[in-house]
Amino acid sequence: MPDTVRRRRDTPPPRTGSSEAExxxxxxDHLRVSIAAKVDGAPEPQVxxxxxxxxxxxxxxxxxxxxxxxxxxxxxxVTDWQATFQAAPAHSVxxxxxxxxxxxxxxxxxxxxxxxxxxxxxxPRPDRPAPSIRWALTHMIEETGRHAGHADLLRELIDGTTGx
Numbered sequence: 382m383p384d385t386v387r388r389r390r391d392t393p394p395p396r397t398g399s400s401e402a403e404x405x406x407x408x409x410d411h412l413r414v415s416i417a418a419k420v421d422g423a424p425e426p427q428v429x430x431x432x433x434x435x436x437x438x439x440x441x442x443x444x445x446x447x448x449x450x451x452x453x454x455x456x457x458x459v460t461d462w463q464a465t466f467q468a469a470p471a472h473s474v475x476x477x478x479x480x481x482x483x484x485x486x487x488x489x490x491x492x493x494x495x496x497x498x499x500x501x502x503x504x505p506r507p508d509r510p511a512p513s514i515r516w517a518l519t520h521m522i523e524e525t526g527r528h529a530g531h532a533d534l535l536r537e538l539i540d541g542t543t544g545x
Contacts, residue, residue, distance in 0.1 A: 401498050405518040406489075412525040413485050416443060419532040419542075421478045427539040428474055429467075437466065439535040440477055442528045444468040447481045449524055453517050454488035456504040492518075 397407030420428065420443045428440045448465040451457040459465060468477050491503060492514070501511040512520070536542050 402492075402495070402514070402518075405498075405515070405522065406492060409518055409522050409525065410485075410489075412522060412529050413481075416446065416525060416529040416532050417478055417481055417485075419529065419536045420474065420481075423474055423536060423539060425474065430539075432535050432538045437531060437535070439532055439539065440468045440474060441466040442532050442535070443477055443481050444472075446525060446528055447477070447484050450481075450484045450488050450521065453512070453521055454491050454502060455484075456502075456506065456509065456511070 394408065394411060397403045420439055423439055429438050431438050444467065445462075445465040448457070448459050448462075452459050472480075494503065495514045498515040498518070499513050502514055502517050504511045533543070
């Protein structure tokens with residue numbers, strides 16, 4: 382473990398509007414910002430190095446979440462979920478973070494068009510099944526929160542950085 386612990390300021394949960402969609406979107410965006418910040422600026426090659434026997438690494442977590450966002454909100458097909466836990470060697474930390482942020486922006490553009498949480502997520506191909514907006518947001522909060530917790534630990538093991 383690094384000799385010094387670098388603490389970042391913790392950010393409290395978001396204040397949101399009172400509608401269901403505003404609350405869910407607000408908490409998801411809060412988690413998205415947290416995990417992107419955990420990865421942004423992490424040093425190579427440690428950001429790719431597995432710190433646990435499962436092979437989980439910090440950059441791979443963000444790469445995976447990019448694929449989950451794209452599948453959930455943009456309708457992309459993913460054929461090998463396990464492969465999404467590894468970023469391509471040619472992709473820098475800055476590239477993976479930027480791609481995640483761009484995907485989040487595109488997902489939010491889709492969400493901005495949705496007014497009914499019970500309606501299905503719009504799909505480029507309407508013949509394909511889609512979850513409800515409510516389900517998709519809840520799933521992404523769970524998925525992003527789970528991996529943000531993993532990222533907290535992995536980043537602290539890399540260089541001692543803690544906090545959201």
